[in-house]
Amino acid sequence: MSAHDSHGPGHDHDHEHDHGHDHDHGAGGGGHPPGHRHPHQPDIEDRPPTHYMLMTQAVGDLLIAKGIVTADELRRTLESIDATSPAAGARLVARAWLDPAFKGRMLADVNAAAAELGIDAGGIPIRAVENTPALHNLIVCTLCSCYPRLLIGLPPDWYKARAYRSRAIREPRAVLREFGTSIPDAVELRVHDSTADLRYMVLPMRPAGSESMGEGELASLVTRDSMIGVSVPRVA
Amino acid sequence: MERRRRARAGRVRGAPVIKRAPPAVDRGRSFAPGDAVRVREAYPPGHVRTPFFIRGKVGVVESHAGRHRNPEELAYGRPGDPKLSLYRVRFRQGDIWPDYAGPAQDTAVVDIYEHWLDPAEAS
Structure with a gap:
């Protein structure tokens, strides 16, 4: 009999259950000793600062x-x-897809190109790296968690995790497969390690099926993950 | 022993103990795109922005990425002058990891400060 099986009529809780119990409280059992507490998610204050x-x-x-x-x-x-979100980066990408001259300026200087659209990309220089049929780019910061927050929002937890930071550089194709992204062997996979004073975003390829779309609709195809390079935009 | 106790007394419990890297020397080198470079195989203490996996490896300068205050100095509240050139250096994954599992054309681009780079013969 496991600890959970011993719930019974005598078992008194001083909190609401918000975790999933899959057993029947009504039947059996000898109850819990006084002061019994179920495990709960610790509050921030439960750990020393x-x-x-x-x-x-x-x-x-x-x-x-x-x-x-x-x-x-x-x-x-x-x-x-x-409140920062990937929306600003997505606007840049959509404009670059529609306007080759803008794309040229963006590849030369993302911060200045963002300013053209009224977007503040901050003072840290950001480089856009362009995916092509022959090249797929992936961004990582192996040392910490450098990320162009003003353009693509706060980094996801996995981006900051040691697993991604060590594996994205060591076995990027395996990592991409785990994200559901398969890059053909004929394509060069280039990992950018954002170790110093630059930040990176991927300029993904415009997906097939988006030919008739306007700027707003195109921007909606551009996700955070596609600007990190773990995914590519698709027309649903 | 007494000195050690005094040194510890001013330290906040749990604060990281940091040894400082020796100040970067301006090695007066500059590189052009296409130049082969070898990353110094050095292991100084302190805050360093050159990842371990790239030390001693040979790559090719892709571009110059501006001059920036030295992060190895900034990390300790020093001004970080003179500014150093930062290079984007491209490596073949197969040169970094002898057992790299992907195709031969896969690459990594790492941003490396000039004082970590020496000229190399192209591999």
Whole structure:
């Protein structure tokens, strides 16, 4: 008899069940000892704060106490960081598909091309790397998690994970297959390791079937993953 | 022992202990696209932006990616001047990983600062 099988009439909970039980509470069993708790997802506060958590809190508190920023300004900045999305990058890609001259300017200087569309790509230089029938590009930051956040939003957790960071450079084709993306052997697969002062985004190929689409519809085909290079745009 | 205790006293518990890399020397080298380069096989302590897997490997300069303040200095609150050239260097995956599983034309492009690069014979 497992611990879960021993639930019975005497078993008293002081919390709502939000985890899936697949057994019957009504039958059998001898109940739980007093003070019994089911495992639950730990709260952030259940772990000791790290050095950087304390530093962040302390610096934030000091900036506010000294009147350098207000609590509302700090909140607004965090809100706008969290609100970044791949939409800005997708607009750039769609415009590049439709306008070869714009594409040329984007490949030369993404930040300036973004500014043409009223998009603030930030002060860190971003390079666009273009997929062609002979070349597929994939972006990784093996050292940390460098990512063009202002254009494609916050990085997904897997992008920051050691598994992706080590395997994307070591066995990129196997990683792509796990993402459901198969690159033919005749195509060069080029991995860009964003180790230093540049950030990268992939300029994917315009998919077949999109010939009649306008800029907005094209942009909707361009996903975050296709701008990292783990996927390619498709017409549904 | 006493000195050690004093050194530790100012440290926040849990803060990383960081050894500093020696300051980068300006080696006065510049490279053009197409130049073969070898990444220095060096293992200095401290904050370094040259990944381990690329050290000692030979690649080809793809482009110059501007001059930037040295991140090995910036990491310790120093100004990072003079600025250093950053190069995008392309390697054949088969040269990085002898047992690379993909086709021979697969490549990796890594951004590397000038003081990590020496001229090399093309492989």
